[in-house]
Each structure stands twice: as C-alpha cells, then as structure tokens.
Amino acid sequence: MKESAQTVQSVERALRIMECFTLEKPQQTLGELAAQTSLSKSTIYRLLSTLARCGYIKQDELTQKYSLGFKLFNLGAVVAGNMSLRDTALPFMKRLCDELSETIDLNIIEADQRVCIEMVESSEQIRNIVKVGQRNALWVGASGKILLAHLEETERCRILEDAHNKNQLPVEMDVLEKELDVIRGQGYVISVDDRLKGSFAIASPIFNHAGKLIGGVTAAGPIHRLSEERTPFIIQQVMYTAYKITEAMGNSDVKSHYPKLDIM
Known part of the structure; x- marks a missing residue:
C-alpha cells in the first residue's frame, strides 16, 4: 500500500496492530499479530518496538507475548x-446560549494548553466563532485564565515558570499572579480585546465531585453587546451555568466555588 496524502502508512499499520488486542485475547505473539495483519514479522517487530518505547505496548519477559500498555489506559x-x-x-450550555444569544464554549486543559471540547454557536448575525479542538495559551483570554487561575498551585507555577523561561508571558509573572489571585477570589474572569480584538469573553470554572478543576465555560461575543448594564447579568448567568454543571458533576460543596454568585 502506497502512502497517500490522507494516510501515513506506519501510523495506520501501528493502529491495525493495536486493534488486534481484545478482551478475549489481550496477549499476542509476534506470529499471531503477523497472521492477523498480513504484515511481515520484521515490520511488526519494528512497530512494536516503537510503541513499547512510547508506553503503548508492553512485552512479557517470560512469555515474550505482547499486550497493550498502560499509556492507552491513561488516554482512555x-x-x-x-x-x-x-x-x-x-x-446547560444550550440554555445559556438561548439566554444570552452569545457563543458558549467549554474548555479543558490538555498538554498545558486551553482546548475547546464543545461549542454552542450564537444565532446572531455578528457573533464569535470558536472551533472545537482549538488550542490557545492558558495566560491569554478569559477561557484560558479561568483555568490557569484555578489549577493546583504546583501545576500553575510549573506552567508559568516554563512560559517565563521561554519569554512567552505577555506581562511579568508577579503581575499575572496578582490577576489570577483576583480571578480565584471572584470565581469568574472577564476579558475585552484580549485574545481577539473587538470581542469580549466571560468565563467561570467547573469542578468535579472531589472539588478538582476539570474545565471552564465561556460566553463570548462582539464588544458592542457588552454594555455596562448587561455585564453583571452575563457574569451571573455564566457563573450560574458553571455552578449547575459542577453540581451535576456530583460536587456537594458547589457553593464554595462561586463566592460572587447570587442564587435566588
């Protein structure tokens, strides 16, 4: 099979090998894998060696049989x-979008970046567009800062130190840390003309049953719809949405995470 613009042959072959492992047959010999994939033993051996080095495959020293590595369990x-x-x-995001008529996105931290994993687009003609899968730095924009602010201190310091050493931070570390302190204290963050000129974003954190940060919800739109009268309403609605998601995730101490939220 020739490599095409759509596929990378070695990756495709590696995935075919991993798909041979099942609950019924979690361990396989080199010969068994060759029979199932119609690949030569030498090709399979090279691919298995690479996968093993990366933690996706392991080999029993006694039986010499191969099985899936725990790296896949972590990814799963x-x-x-x-x-x-x-x-x-x-x-909850759809309800918030209906209430605000602004784009709502859901973000997590992955590989020290902010990643959008879900989005509900505003029906307004002029609106913010956020792509699912889009990545950005944690220290830019409301969606990133809300996550960075609520990270465990050791993780936050590690990320900031690394960014500082690479000259990636837009401001001095102590200035950014003070901003993050304020964000933690109020349970939300608002950004204007930050990541995208002419737009605003308001974000609030989401926690799991153990009180650990797992994501953040953001409302974003054009700056002309962020009036002085409307801003407090948007903040409360975004925070309430984060509150309800956190509650639905099984958090019994949900009120403590949103000190500035007025619950009727």
Missing part, C-alpha cells in the same frame, strides 16, 4: 472524562 481515561463533562455540560 482522558477521553472518558471529557465525554462525561461534555455530555453533562451541553444542555
């Missing part, structure tokens, strides 16, 4: 966790 846990958050959050 990430997918399962995100799907649970996405499924739980989506009805």
Whole structure:
C-alpha cells in the first residue's frame, strides 16, 4: 500500500496492530499479530518496538507475548472524562446560549494548553466563532485564565515558570499572579480585546465531585453587546451555568466555588 496524502502508512499499520488486542485475547505473539495483519514479522517487530518505547505496548519477559500498555489506559481515561463533562455540560450550555444569544464554549486543559471540547454557536448575525479542538495559551483570554487561575498551585507555577523561561508571558509573572489571585477570589474572569480584538469573553470554572478543576465555560461575543448594564447579568448567568454543571458533576460543596454568585 502506497502512502497517500490522507494516510501515513506506519501510523495506520501501528493502529491495525493495536486493534488486534481484545478482551478475549489481550496477549499476542509476534506470529499471531503477523497472521492477523498480513504484515511481515520484521515490520511488526519494528512497530512494536516503537510503541513499547512510547508506553503503548508492553512485552512479557517470560512469555515474550505482547499486550497493550498502560499509556492507552491513561488516554482512555482522558477521553472518558471529557465525554462525561461534555455530555453533562451541553444542555446547560444550550440554555445559556438561548439566554444570552452569545457563543458558549467549554474548555479543558490538555498538554498545558486551553482546548475547546464543545461549542454552542450564537444565532446572531455578528457573533464569535470558536472551533472545537482549538488550542490557545492558558495566560491569554478569559477561557484560558479561568483555568490557569484555578489549577493546583504546583501545576500553575510549573506552567508559568516554563512560559517565563521561554519569554512567552505577555506581562511579568508577579503581575499575572496578582490577576489570577483576583480571578480565584471572584470565581469568574472577564476579558475585552484580549485574545481577539473587538470581542469580549466571560468565563467561570467547573469542578468535579472531589472539588478538582476539570474545565471552564465561556460566553463570548462582539464588544458592542457588552454594555455596562448587561455585564453583571452575563457574569451571573455564566457563573450560574458553571455552578449547575459542577453540581451535576456530583460536587456537594458547589457553593464554595462561586463566592460572587447570587442564587435566588
């Protein structure tokens, strides 16, 4: 099979090998894998060696049989966790979009970046467009800052130190830390003309049953719809949505995470 613009042959072959492992047959020999994939033993051996080095495959020293590595379990846990958050959050996001007529997005931290995993687009003619899968730095914009502010201190310091050493921070570290302190204290953040000129974003954090940060919800739109009278309403609605998602995720101490939220 020739490599095409749509596929990378070695990646495709590696995935075919991993798909041979099942609950009924979790361990496989080199010969068994060759028979199932119609690949040569030498090709399979090279691919298995690479996968093993990266933690996706392991080999039993006694039987010499191969099985899937725990790295895949970790990735599966990430997918399962995100799907649970996405499924739980989506009805609340749709309701918030109806209330505000602004684009609503759901974000998580992955590989030290802010990643959008769900979006409900505004029906307004002029609106913000957020792409699912879009990545941005954590220190830029409301969606990133709300996550960075509520990270555990050791993780937050590690990310900031790394960004500082690479000259990536837009301001001095102590200035940014003070801003993050304020964000933690109020349970929301508002940004104007930050990541995208002519737009605003208001975000609030989401926590799991154990009180650990798992994401954030953001309302974003053009700056001309962020009037002085409307701003407090948007803040409260975004925070209330984050509150309800956190509650739905099983958090019993949900009120403590949103000190500035007025609940009727």
